Amino acid sequence: MATNTVSQVVPSAEDAAALLKAFQGWGTDEQAVIAILAHRDAAQRKQIMLKYEQMYSESLMQRLQSELSGDFERAMYHWMLDPVERQAVMANAATKCIQEEFPVIIEIACANSSAELIAVKKAYHVLYKSSLEEDVAARTTGNLRIACLLQLLLALVSTYRYDGDDVNMGLANSEAKIVHEAVSNGTTDQEELIRIVGTRSKAQLNATFICFKDEHSTSITKALPHGADPTGYLRALRTSVRCLADANKYFAKVLRNAMRDSGTDEDSLTRVVVMHAEKDMKGIRSAFQRRSTVSLEEAIAKETSGDYRSFLMALLGS
Amino acid sequence: MATNTVSQVVPSAEDAAALLKAFQGWGTDEQAVIAILAHRDAAQRKQIMLKYEQMYSESLMQRLQSELSGDFERAMYHWMLDPVERQAVMANAATKCIQEEFPVIIEIACANSSAELIAVKKAYHVLYKSSLEEDVAARTTGNLRIACLLQLLLALVSTYRYDGDDVNMGLANSEAKIVHEAVSNGTTDQEELIRIVGTRSKAQLNATFICFKDEHSTSITKALPHGADPTGYLRALRTSVRCLADANKYFAKVLRNAMRDSGTDEDSLTRVVVMHAEKDMKGIRSAFQRRSTVSLEEAIAKETSGDYRSFLMALLGS
Numbered sequence: 058m059a060t061n062t063v064s065q066v067v068p069s070a071e072d073a074a075a076l077l078k079a080f081q082g083w084g085t086d087e088q089a090v091i092a093i094l095a096h097r098d099a100a101q102r103k104q105i106m107l108k109y110e111q112m113y114s115e116s117l118m119q120r121l122q123s124e125l126s127g128d129f130e131r132a133m134y135h136w137m138l139d140p141v142e143r144q145a146v147m148a149n150a151a152t153k154c155i156q157e158e159f160p161v162i163i164e165i166a167c168a169n170s171s172a173e174l175i176a177v178k179k180a181y182h183v184l185y186k187s188s189l190e191e192d193v194a195a196r197t198t199g200n201l202r203i204a205c206l207l208q209l210l211l212a213l214v215s216t217y218r219y220d221g222d223d224v225n226m227g228l229a230n231s232e233a234k235i236v237h238e239a240v241s242n243g244t245t246d247q248e249e250l251i252r253i254v255g256t257r258s259k260a261q262l263n264a265t266f267i268c269f270k271d272e273h274s275t276s277i278t279k280a281l282p283h284g285a286d287p288t289g290y291l292r293a294l295r296t297s298v299r300c301l302a303d304a305n306k307y308f309a310k311v312l313r314n315a316m317r318d319s320g321t322d323e324d325s326l327t328r329v330v331v332m333h334a335e336k337d338m339k340g341i342r343s344a345f346q347r348r349s350t351v352s353l354e355e356a357i358a359k360e361t362s363g364d365y366r367s368f369l370m371a372l373l374g375s
Numbered sequence: 376m377a378t379n380t381v382s383q384v385v386p387s388a389e390d391a392a393a394l395l396k397a398f399q400g401w402g403t404d405e406q407a408v409i410a411i412l413a414h415r416d417a418a419q420r421k422q423i424m425l426k427y428e429q430m431y432s433e434s435l436m437q438r439l440q441s442e443l444s445g446d447f448e449r450a451m452y453h454w455m456l457d458p459v460e461r462q463a464v465m466a467n468a469a470t471k472c473i474q475e476e477f478p479v480i481i482e483i484a485c486a487n488s489s490a491e492l493i494a495v496k497k498a499y500h501v502l503y504k505s506s507l508e509e510d511v512a513a514r515t516t517g518n519l520r521i522a523c524l525l526q527l528l529l530a531l532v533s534t535y536r537y538d539g540d541d542v543n544m545g546l547a548n549s550e551a552k553i554v555h556e557a558v559s560n561g562t563t564d565q566e567e568l569i570r571i572v573g574t575r576s577k578a579q580l581n582a583t584f585i586c587f588k589d590e591h592s593t594s595i596t597k598a599l600p601h602g603a604d605p606t607g608y609l610r611a612l613r614t615s616v617r618c619l620a621d622a623n624k625y626f627a628k629v630l631r632n633a634m635r636d637s638g639t640d641e642d643s644l645t646r647v648v649v650m651h652a653e654k655d656m657k658g659i660r661s662a663f664q665r666r667s668t669v670s671l672e673e674a675i676a677k678e679t680s681g682d683y684r685s686f687l688m689a690l691l692g693s
Contacts, residue, residue, distance in 0.1 A: 175493055221504055
């Protein structure tokens with residue numbers, strides 16, 4: 058469920074006028090911008106953008122980018138994108154520096170339902186005249202060193218998983234054994250593991266993960282070798298297993314990692330809050346709270362400042 | 376375009392009554408069955424089945440199976456299935472004897488548009504509580520001998536190709552070189568070839584195939600090694616390249632092969648005619664005619680007999 062509160066009416070012309078007023082004069086009235094846009098849903102934001110362009114013959118998106126700055130500007134830019142297109146844009150950007158940005162691709166592939174993933178891939182076709190699959194796969198050329206990582210990512214973005222709850226316990230048992238063998242092998246003979254993680258339904262995978270834990274008294278992610286991981290494959294595997302097993306818990310962990318003592322990772326913070334505020338942020342917030350002494354709002358408020366903080370707080374509904 | 380002629384009205388109650396009449400008495404009136412069902416489109420056939428069940432408390436499908444026999448029965452069974460579900464049923468059957476039946480999987484993966492393929496995969500979820508991807512991929516377990524074949528099939532069924540016409544000629548040139556290297560290698564180092572065939576759009580692939588032909592004065596399918604192919608991989612690769620390059624020409628060839636002097640392959644004949652009669656059979660018929668001295672109808676009439684022949688002829692519109 059969403060955390061931000063949304064206006065019930067859609068006063069797009071009034072909103073457009075109020076936004077122009079916030080832009081004019083000495084300095085921008087960022088609080089007015091937040092008071093409007095953080096409380097409009099995706100369809101309303103689209104209407105406001107159309108209305109603004111009609112009324113003032115300029116793009117609201119461009120105006121926002123010139124009026125705002127820093128983390129706040131980047132967060133607002135992503136917030137204003139259509140939620141499905143936003144994911145296509147983020148996935149495309151991630152394909153361009155795949156070894157650093159693969160978690161974005163994994164989140165899009167694994168946290169969405171099958172139907173949602175297809176919608177993102179459809180938007181990707183329209184925006185980039187190519188498929189997400191081919192753009193991920195094409196990175197292999199001349200880059201065999203990271204073949205295993207790319208094979209995993211390609212499997213994740215390609216598959217159209219069965220979304221139902223039916224589970225085959227016999228299969229879960231036998232595949233837990235295959236997973237154990239692959240995990241013990243480190244980074245060799247990963248085909249079977251990639252096949253399982255890349256094609257089975259989330260319900261089936263959860264059954265397999267539980268069998269694994271019952272048998273070996275440890276989770277798959279803990280059993281995976283730690284330490285040297287020059288290609289990022291092991292990290293990607295850990296990320297996908299976590300994201301497939303429990304997306305809320307996974308995103309809560311991303312948020313916790315983004316707010317470590319060593320410094321704030323604003324990109325990850327923005328990504329999770331903007332992408333999930335109007336979708337499933339309540340679940341993520343609860344998952345965060347379960348492992349933390351402070352609430353998600355308190356933690357974020359402590360780590361951020363200024364308009365960026367106000368905006369994230371508004372998206373979190375506080 | 377379709378070849379069978381379709382009734383403009385949908386007299387489902389009358390049709391149901393006429394079908395019951397055709398079933399009753401001494402022997403079945405097969406010609407009456409054909410005269411009705413070959414001239415109803417998918418939506419009409421569905422309505423007739425519903426009406427028949429309502430009126431006579433029995434399944435029309437089961438009654439047809441008990442009244443008809445042989446190739447005619449099998450053709451009618453497939454004809455009566457919903458076109459999308461029919462492909463899911465055929466794909467599932469093919470996963471069970473994948474080394475013999477992989478052309479069915481390739482046809483479904485490569486001849487459909489991306490949206491059509493997703494519809495088939497969605498129907499597959501509903502019917503089998505699993506995904507086509509996982510059922511293809513799962514065949515690998517303990518069967519590493521055919522890993523290359525399965526890797527190709529998995530790539531083909533998984534991918535959500537870009538469907539547009541945009542083509543990158545520089546990419547076509549460089550990938551034609553990669554394809555040439557892989558083709559020269561026989562069955563080793565096939566990852567790059569599978570990646571290209573498995574992810575690029577049909578328009579892009581056609582550009583690559585043309586570059587290949589310009590450079591090497593032969594087509595990819597001819598350049599692929601002939602002879603020993605114990606796993607079927609080379610045959611599957613040839614099938615996919617043909618099907619992706621020109622589906623009409625490919626299906627015309629399947630029909631020609633199904634009607635060789637050495638004997639008729641009724642399964643392939645039925646499959647192509649039933650699956651394409653109300654879709655794109657006109658294009659396949661033209662492609663057949665271009666390489667043959669007789670028309671498709673003449674060729675099929677010569678190879679078949681009885682009610683099976685009458686039914687196929689009706690589907691072909693003659």
